[in-house]
Amino acid sequence: MSDSAIRTGVVHKRKDPRTGVKYLNNYKYLAHLGAGSYGRVKLYEASGRLYAVKVVNKVVLQRKKVTSLDPRPSAPSSLSSASALDVVLHEISVLSSLPRHPNLARLVEVIDDPACDKLYICLEHAGSPALDSLPDSLCSGAREAHLLDVVCQAAAGLALVHGQGVVHGDLKVEHLLVSSSSGRAVVKIVDFGSSFRFDGRDDRVTRSPGTPAYTAPECCTGEPYSGTKADVWALGVAVYRLRYAEFPFQSTSAADIYEEIRSSPKVEVVHPPSGGSELLTAALKRMLTPDPGLRPSAASLLDLLKGLGLSSVEEIEASYVAGVL
Template sequence: MGHIQTKLRDGDAHTRSEKSLFQSIREEDIGPRTKRSASSPTGIGRASIKKDETKVTNVLVLSQDEDGNKMVNNYCFMRTIGKGSYGKVKLCIDNNNRPYAVKVLNKSALKRVKKGDETAYSDVLREIAINKKLNHENCVRLFEVIDDPSNDKLYLVLEYVSNGSIKTDTALSEDKSKQYLQHIINGLEYLHSQKIYHRDIKPENLLLSKDDVVKLSDFGVSHLSTTDDDTLKVTAGTPAFLAPEACSEAPYSGRAADVWAVGVSLYMMCFAESPFSGDSYMEIYQSIINKELVIPDSASPDLRDILTRLLDKNPKTRITIPEIRKHSFMVHVTSPNKYEKIKVSQKEVDDAVLTGTRSNVGEKQVVMDVRNHGQDHLSTNSINRQFSVVESL
């Protein structure tokens, strides 16, 4: 597999969504806790947060513990566990030794990154507004937003998912793959019920808890619709996971496109390779649109059938989530998916971090159109330019 194709498959450089937020770090890697500095405020951690709400804190206190570890409010910063286009993710521990993944963003730098009529900061506000509302076991939770108007840093305190992503160079068993598929469709069905279309489903964004539960992460390019119409007009996401209909200029169904990406992810879980590849964006698009799906002989009849239906190039006949649940491949693993509906208003997007200033987020979803990217987005300089918006803690 060529270097460019690997980049395209994994979405390392050109997407606006974060790279893998969490690497395969287990909770026992954290090490022993030490005493907190007397200047560290208490009562800001998860213990004070109800299950269905995200706390917003507008006061930032920087300090150190007795070992010299940096602290933000009552979160002790241990080490960097992930890097993305617009931020770093730190492994942190609160006063009760509970681990969190804290995304650290630079607000002024994000506001300088233009995205059409808006900025990258607008996308962050939208992601926060969506994530604050989510409450499902198969979606990564946002526990707290720390945004002090007098400080240029924005801290997102996220659920720490200790076993990293499902991305692997080794094929999983069919039994394990169907278990993970159930978790994925549970989370995706929940998002779709809230009129949210993820648009970047891929193994890197499917994280595993210590209990082997898959959680959907990274809502940086997700689209929130204000109506029941799931028609999308702008392409976003990682090229190798785009549905055929999303590779053209025509509008497409957000639900069907997400299901296609689930199919590509299932294929990669089962065979540790992508069903569609190429050494350039155009080659990947042509492969997705024109290449006949080839399924290895090792696949069972049920796996072969569900992959064929998930990766149906016609979105109108592509399998749906309710049909996936009833498919013979999912026998003995499907269980009811319980959740409550949420609603995210435009005002909630504008006030996502409650800094006292209004953002310029409009009604349209602003995303990076991957169809218009050139090859320079794969260069080291390009990656460094994207990372330059991040400052160390």
């Protein structure tokens, strides 16, 4: 496990007879946050801190197969299949290998009792979706400044992940959360279920990318592509969606989206109608460069923004190390 993350082999659930409050080991149940394909997410509190706990049924997920047919032109026609539990365990393995960083949702504890069907994955509560954190005025200066901060912090998180030999593989708006519990907005990258590891500098992959609308042009043919550069493109699409409230490519089916991106990969990045930040426009153009050889890495993008004096990353990292965040 990374840093202070621990693995616990015993589940102890109890209910306070006086207050009716439920507990999972030392975690106090607060609320139900939502449900996904693999299980539920609940909000817990312990020692004054909030945690998002993923609750999955090991028996059910072991029987559930994750099978997908790659719809990209020229892609292999064979089916790939794994159990849903394999996907969950893979995410735990990747999160366990990553060092602590303010722009990544930290894995705190995995509670896996052999006598219990449930698996509990405890992560720091990463906040609200990035879409919900934006100022109300669509093209306000505050919104543009916030989006630049999102780019800086997400690039910092991605640079750390890529430096550890990991590609996220499914970066999108829904996987960028914003926490403001410390009094300032901190972006955290979540959900590493589609991630993969690479050795050295060879990050080439042929697998189908994560979400079609966020797919880079070079990923649409079925040929090998750079996973790290594809992550940067996906970040660009996420920020584009946050800025313009739409995707740069409008097709609906996966096959049509891949064909649209492949045949017309150039994205028109313009100022919003009421004006906007030239720096944000420039950053978007760099992230959405069709040629991956000319597209910056996450580390290069971060260095560029730091050089322009835009990055709050050092301040956030210092606060994180000091335990303020």
